[in-house]
Amino acid sequence: MPSVDEIRGRIEAALPGARVTVEDLTGGGDHFRCEIVSDRFRGLSRVERHKLVYAIFGDEIGGPIHALSLKTLAPEEAK
Template structure:
């Protein structure tokens, strides 16, 4: 069963309330997505911990309902 991009975005925003989320469907099949997640709460956090926070927000759907996610995380630029 495929996931909609909006579902992924909602799950991430619910789990990481300060996140800005951009989702791209890479293959048009609802199974292969790219996500760019930018959040101030990632500041000072190693990249692996940032990714773990996103995976936690997805609630175990990786590898099941969500087949593949190309993940990029970042902190906002300070202005």
């Protein structure tokens, strides 16, 4: 099972400069909530943003990572 630090690290590696917050929702390492603020999200729909993040984890979604709740924002959308 991936750790919070592993999830954060993979997102930061794929989206350099992103601000990433990750929370393990159950303590079991399989349900995570992520808030990501990245320039890469500018001009993308919510669905496109989520696809971009899900692609980082590939087949792990639905496997070791059972649930990944996302809040994806461009910098100007972050409050």
